[in-house]
Amino acid sequence: MSILIKNGYCIDGFKEGYFDLLIEGNRIKKIGKIDKDVDSVIDAKDCLVMPAFCNAHTHLAMSLFRGMADDLELMEWLEKHIFPAEARYVNPETVYKCSKLSMLEAIRSGASCFFDMYFFEEEVVKAALDVGMRGVVGEGVVDFKTPSCGSPKEAIEKTKLLKGEFENSGLIRVSYAPHSTYTLSLETLKLVADSLDKEDIVHIHINESKREIELVKSQKGKKPVEVLKEVGLLGEHTYMAHCVETDNDDIELIKDAQAKVINVPQSNLKLASGIAPIQRMLDRGIDVFIGTDGSASNNNLDIIEEIRVASLVQKVKFNEKALKAKDAFRMLVNFNGLFDAGRLEEGKLADLVIIKLDGLEATPIYNPYSFVVYALNSRDVRDVIINGRVILRNGEFVGVDEEKIKFEVKELAKGLGGL
């Protein structure tokens, strides 16, 4: 299958200009002025063409709980609402259907890739393959029984099985997903570390709130990042979501380890956790990603909204020049260490998004990065190509029954009091 994208204005955070893109199979074959017989031509006149976005931290299936319990203290929210609902309603069926819904939501905002941590991750894989979305899945490891696993050992074993079946299969990668340093004992954290092969990805929540840090210090005598280092989990394939309460010592440890940070700003605001010092991390050369979190604490998976808020709150934390539009854009298309995507270069994976420039909010445009970060609405996302396949075309999903999946999730939600 070959696709030629013509006449678009192309940007990728490093270079810009009018050029055509030739996709062959699942990769960008050629960039430039191209005239060639292909299977399909996409006219991107009056559009921006860019790498698709990576939503690097979410719990897809939690769309089932979207807006079920808001405006509550974190512990009340978790213990009185989320944990009981999860125990009762999280099963293979809900995970499959609700994850699928969330994938469509993420794609509609221009994402080609998710980075998930939840339960029954084999169902997330199934949904992703059905939709045609790229993703990194991680079966949640905690020190108590989860809806899918009786023990942390079982979750680790399951991760190995998933890895054997899907790692490097194309669309899917598998991560180890120890939940956090406050929900896991040192023994379990070490068990995860001992399971790792050299290239294995670790996805974990770190430094989400002051309370977490105090708790980990009281449990383990060290701060979360120090605990990670001690147990051998702080490495270049470690992706740490949140990192709100992250002091300069933490930042140096992260930098030295070449570990990765995932900024999750709207969830951090909504749960009153704080604003992560992202600009300071970027200044130290740390690699930063952007994620929405699950839609129980966001309450949507719109990654365009997310990068805007990310950029805005850095300015109020530091100054007007913090997290400038182009730097924010680079976070949005960051796939480093996950997949060979995120740049408009020959040989890269063909994950692309085409954005219409005919909206009122696109009038006028002086700088395309400023437009994407500060003004764009996800309704302007016209086409999304993932792994060389067109998944969204003129705002409609290809090969996915959107109405059916919405109906199914609504039916599931009725059991929980959904309207």
Next chain:
Amino acid sequence: MSILIKNGYCIDGFKEGYFDLLIEGNRIKKIGKIDKDVDSVIDAKDCLVMPAFCNAHTHLAMSLFRGMADDLELMEWLEKHIFPAEARYVNPETVYKCSKLSMLEAIRSGASCFFDMYFFEEEVVKAALDVGMRGVVGEGVVDFKTPSCGSPKEAIEKTKLLKGEFENSGLIRVSYAPHSTYTLSLETLKLVADSLDKEDIVHIHINESKREIELVKSQKGKKPVEVLKEVGLLGEHTYMAHCVETDNDDIELIKDAQAKVINVPQSNLKLASGIAPIQRMLDRGIDVFIGTDGSASNNNLDIIEEIRVASLVQKVKFNEKALKAKDAFRMLVNFNGLFDAGRLEEGKLADLVIIKLDGLEATPIYNPYSFVVYALNSRDVRDVIINGRVILRNGEFVGVDEEKIKFEVKELAKGLGGL
């Protein structure tokens, strides 16, 4: 003209339920179960019906400068970019065309009303009447020559003329718009105060930044709110945009005067001004509105985005329970003292918005206020009715040539380097 809206789920921040709405002329005539021959029936099945939103602080014509200069320090932004561009490009033609574009943008996000402060406000009135949008216009009063007026006296005289012509004409009201206490001398502020009739609206920027407060203290020996009180401009018809750096003494002065506060959160973040203590003001019974600011510092007029960010940043400033969804919603539909709208009640002005519930982000819904504030995207705004007239129907403008106005603004922007 009579319109019957049937089958929608209605919410207004105070009551909810399935009921029909009968509009006769420009007002809501009846609410309940209604069967009646009317000129037009709108089926709102699977939709939310609510009062339209009020975008209570903007500079509409600044869409011309959207994204022209971002990520800059406030003074550099103003003095090197905005002021020179305004001197060169702000004229009756640009104000008319760019204000009209902004009105469409605001309506598309569900707003029926704007509260504007800029230059050549007679052109803003013309555009509003052409579009059919409700608004409060204010010719900017400053102590230097503006593109439209040679002196503050001239701007005040013009306000009186506009008032004579349009105040209480239906869609339009006229405010006095002294820019701020730092750009105006005490003499000019008193001149404005002396011009006021009892019901006259005052629209002013107050407490936007720490620097402003220091500047006013050094100029006038008092803080901005104290200055307003001293000159007789702090009253129940005073609408103060920003109020970021607002201490408890200011809050008591505002409360005692029954003055109004307009929250402008995204602009305050983007220009690194801070987060206004909105929850503290609400706790003291102060009446708070929401506005986007102009799109040179936002960079769009999406009031749905704005209320979401407003609610999220209050939580990080105070706690998870700050600015809850229903309280945020009430800010969104606040028209107090401006127009007799904002509630689903018989006799109120018929400014309504109908929102589709078929989006992925609307799946599922447990609480409609939570949905609107935390998950809704403006693409789901289906219909907007202003003053009893359908302005947006199935996402398309009625009686307005959207393509023409976008083309015209793009042409204007080419002179400034627009793409």
